[in-house]
Amino acid sequence: MSNLEIETDLWSKNINNICGIDEVGRGCLAGPVYSAAVVLDQNTNFEYKDFNQINDSKKLSEKKRE
Incomplete structure (x- = not known):
């Protein structure tokens, strides 16, 4: 897992909720x-x-992604 430096910095600035997003698919929609x-x-x-x-799904084995 990555460290939480960015999140900790945002929380210290009273930004309470942090959203991470990702998508996966084939081609351009x-x-x-x-x-x-x-x-x-926090x-x-x-x-x-x-x-x-x-972790990044591209770094996981096919079996682990299943």
Whole structure:
């Protein structure tokens, strides 16, 4: 997981909610497209066991992506 330097800086400026977005699909909207958004705030429990599994899907094996 990446560090939280940017998020920590924003939180220190009283920007309470930070949204990350991503999409995946084939081509330029020609076929199935999936998108997701996640909103984190200062109270997010970053010790949660699944946070360390968040990664760029292009860096994951095909089996792990499934």
